[in-house]
Amino acid sequence: MNTLQEIANLNIDKIQIVLKKAANGTITVLVPVIAENVEDQAVKNLMPFSFSDTPENIDKRLINDLSKPLEETQKFISNVREAEAHRAEQSKKTQAEKIKNDNISTAEKALKKIIDKPEYDATKDKNKVVKAIKVIQELDPENKYVKKIKATSLKTATQSLF
Numbered sequence: 001m002n003t004l005q006e007i008a009n010l011n012i013d014k015i016q017i018v019l020k021k022a023a024n025g026t027i028t029v030l031v032p033v034i035a036e037n038v039e040d041q042a043v044k045n046l047m048p049f050s051f052s053d054t055p056e057n058i059d060k061r062l063i064n065d066l067s068k069p070l071e072e073t074q075k076f077i078s079n080v081r082e083a084e085a086h087r088a089e090q091s092k093k094t095q096a097e098k099i100k101n102d103n104i105s106t107a108e109k110a111l112k113k114i115i116d117k118p119e120y121d122a123t124k125d126k127n128k129v130v131k132a133i134k135v136i137q138e139l140d141p142e143n144k145y146v147k148k149i150k151a152t153s154l155k156t157a158t159q160s161l162f
Contacts, residue, residue, distance in 0.1 A: 006063040012074045017066075028052040031066065035077050043080050046073070100139055107136045108145050115149070122153070 007015065018030040032048040049069050053061075111132040114125055122129075129149075136143050 003059065003062055007066070010063075010067055010070055012070050015070065022052070025054065026052050027055050027058050029058060029062065029065075031070065033073055033077075035080075038077060038080055039084055040080050043077060104136060104139045104143065107132060107139070108143075111136065111145070111149070 007017075014034045014036065016032055016034060018032070020028040020030065022028065028050055029052070030048050030050040033043075033046040035043045035046065038044060051058075051065055111129065114120065114128050114132060133146050133149070136146050140146075
């Protein structure tokens, strides 16, 4: 099998090989790391690997000298991509959780405003309270504030809100 066919058979996405001929006849093989779709600057700035030898020796061992570092680098870049994707997913989940918590907090404040007003009347304000509680429970079925209100309501009201 010729060298190009062997390179094509390597388990890598993309490869760039630079060959430089020195005045003494040696060849330097320079292989920059190609890290596409990766945000990590450290990965993007990985140093290329290189080696120099006579044309005959490079021809004999090029694939052996390239295959393992290229495949390991490819695995490393794939792992970084996966880690970045996971981090992005976690960030989305964290943001969604923050929005949910903000919405719960806003709904709790609205409920507290209804209940804490001096002219609060459990019978008259029942629909408002129930509606506010439903909003909170849709976001957080085990909401402690709602449980506290329900428990207090059951203890103190002659007529339960629920």
